[in-house]
Amino acid sequence: MTAVTSTSASTPIAANRATRGPGWIRRAIAQLFVGLILVLLVLAVIYPLLWMVFSSFKNNSELFANPWSLPGELRWGNFERAWNAGVVRFFVNSTLVTAASIVTTTLISAWAAYGLVRVNVPFSGPITGLLLGGLMVAPTVALIPLFGLLQRLHVYDSVWALLILYTAFRIPFTTFLIRAYLIDMPREMDEAAYVDGATRTQIFWRLVLPVCRPILVSAALLQALFAWNEFAFALVFISNTENKTLPVGLMDMQSRLLTEWPVQFAGLTMAALPMIILFLIGQRQFLRGLTEGMGK
Amino acid sequence: MASTTTRLRGLVWVVPALALLGIFVYYPIVENIRLSFYSWNAFSPNPVFVGLQNYTDAAADPIFWRSLRNNIAYAVVSLICQVGFSLCLAAVLEEFVHQKLRGVLRVIYFIPAVISITVSGILFSFIYNPQFGLLNRLLGAMGLERFQHAWLGEQKTAIWSIIGMSQWQSIGYTAVLFVVAIQRIPRELYEAAKVDGAGAVRSFFSVTIPMVREMTTLLIILTVSGAFLVFNEVMVMTAGGPSDSSQVLGTWLYRNAFLADNMGYASAIATVIFVLTFAFAILQILVSRRRRVEI
């Protein structure tokens, strides 16, 4: 079973190696070296983020004069300006599109994966090939042709455009994940239900989806990471500031708040902090969910 | 054999996925190839058929090759850091670090991955700011003034600065995935290696690396294809400048389509990206299929 904790005996750094045996100096130096690197990495991760938060309370001259220091006073006004520049709106738009695309992608992919693995679908070979072949297509490649298409469908400049695209382009990967998981699932379970008279659809909703939870969670989290960061489509297909998602909105904000650096920092902080806090709260579930399904 | 209607009904399962893929993924590919044979833009009254001209233009375009080289540089560095270094980091975490500390470090290292790439991009463009940015100030504080640069403003350093930011963002992410893979390695293998007299480094090479092969393959695919598709970071930090020195295929495509009024050419670049990622994916499939047969 996939457990997040290791099965090896927990060891403080090198405790299971004798501290006095031959070559202990070399080992101690190695430990020191490794420890140093680990600490440096921690600093490399944390310091830029701390700097971001501190700078958002400063004003321009303080920022230029003393980038390291803690801010002189807490200028909440910067946050208010960033708020007014629309950061919250962008955040909300991103959340909506991400959440919606998680639902649509996971459902449609699971639906297709189940069909391919359990149901006798005609042409299943080529169809599988087609579905998975989409893995090789890059979103950037589709940019220009999608223009005319989205516009003809009257969804240009609406979150629907992003929803459709985020779903369509992730179906191959998600189907691939779920299909791999399903293949390993024993047939007897749903064959038994089928014999008992349940329809395939009922089996899907009541039996398969719940059993697939680990992989569905993994897929959902990966989808979230993708949709949250997606930039090219959001840049080209959303034009009204009201509808922009976070990545594009932040760039927009940057080009408007040209030299108001602290306000930009405030905007960045407001955009990053919720995600970090959410992650810290749910990190065990997140990391487990991300990896459990992928272990197969 | 079920009746034809039952069999056809089976299609219901795959129709939604196929429809979405067909319309929004496959159709654009085909259309894109077709568009690459024309010269046109947002303002052209009549698109002009130019055959392979856009492709010959690309072959003769130094910036096209510059972009390709930048993508390759991206891929190489990402492989070294996000696969090579991450694996070492994961191994170190699993082998040397105390259990409780391990969890904390894992979480800390992973944090950059949950921040939007745009946020990191803008944050790092501030870190790289020649006047008040962290990096130059840090170098100054250490007495290394002569290493100070306008990181994003100089041709020699721009793309590397962006690549650096990308590693910051993703090393923790791949390290965590490797940790999971390492945890699945049966302890007996390590015991056996120790009995044979292998030290930490030897067992890393003889046990760890072979046993995480699947995860390694997956991450290689993700990293390399990600490197060829990169767009967000570059767009946010330099938009391809200065002097087009940090262009990657994705941004060069965008620039030609939406700033240089040259969409046919952009479509040609898009087709090249498609062919490259397609070829790489096929290669990976062939390699992994062969490997699976071996095991």
Add this chain to the structure above:
Amino acid sequence: MTHRNRTTALIAVTAAGALAACGGPGTATDKTSAAPQLTASATTKEGTLSIITKFADPKYAPYFEKVATAYQSANPGVKVDLQQVGDQPFKDKIRVLSASKQLPDIYFSWAGDFANKFVRAGLAADLTSVIGPDTDWGKTFSPAALKAFQYDGKSYGVPINLDAKYMAYNTAIFDKVGVTKPATLEDLLSTCGTLKAAGYTPIAFGNQYGWPAIHFMTQLNAMDVPEATRSTDYNPATGAFTDGGYAKALEQFKQINDACFESGSNGLSHETAQANFLSGKAAMHFLESVEFSGLTEKGGAPADLANNWDFFRLPPAGDAAGDKGALTGAPDGFMVNSASKNAALAVDFLKFMTSKENGATMTKDIGWLSSVQGTATAENSFPQLETALKDISSANSFAIWLDTVTNAEVANAYLSGVQGILDGSQTPADVMKGVQSAAEKAKKSVG
């Protein structure tokens, strides 16, 4: 296997069908639509107007919001949907909108080939009947401003301001160091040397997006290359750029860079450089007259600078072969979407925006010179602005920004080439080669 062959055939057929079914790119629009109705006949105005501007800068945005709100109050049946984007993002945004046929009713445009593109594509409404030089409305504008938006003898754009590029200088620093306003380019270079020796940055310059350098090139090209040659070259259909003056201009820019700029200017934004000028670290700064308000106390500049600055035109070299009296500048303007269903309403709104009253408000609120004559007075403007107006009115000819007067390929070749000059990776000869081949390409795509 027959299975696979059948499927392959299916895919092939679908693909072929897709290819056949689509028309060529861009055939969906009918470019020969009838000219829109421009004069409103109804007494009550109603509808929704969509506008896009490039004035998201918090210094300027409020003015446009004010005008939009005022118009809505005066015409309750009308809703104005104002979208303001930043200067740099506007450049790709407008193309995305054009390509997707989503152009708003009213859209901002720079003068020159940038505007002419829209005209050639049939996206700009012909406004000659309402704003031509002989119409009532047309007569309220400064003739040069109106001319900037004419193409083939017809008027397509509504100019809203007058703008020219000047070198502002800190008079206190100049006095302290003992230098005076340079009259020639050679003088400027030696002034820079003196200033540098005294510990100042001679000219504050940041070229992050490339256009600040282009503005220098606009002035240098104008002074080194005769006007007739320039108009031929700037026209994409006939551009060649073979005159020796162009390379000379680049050479002069290189000299200015070496003597007057700090290194690393490609990584600095124009606004950051301006901050250096405001704080007194730099002695000079090349900027547009629409930015003058930022150098006043009202605009937030420190008193030391606000009370001690003046400006001059970038001086020509002693042996300049072009138009020594040319001034870099162009009006900003708006165009009307020819496919707009509210063209008459749009025209009415633009008339409102360019009324004498609103023109005066523009000068008072954000310090821009309006293109409407007689709007700048001693009350609503400051001394330097008045001087600028006089200077602009007396200019021989205007040199429109090099990156909007030429077509996009040539503009891009110049933009990236000049960045190369700044960091020393390209020589003037390299850049001219790039420009010449871009001009060749442009000829093919336009002709």
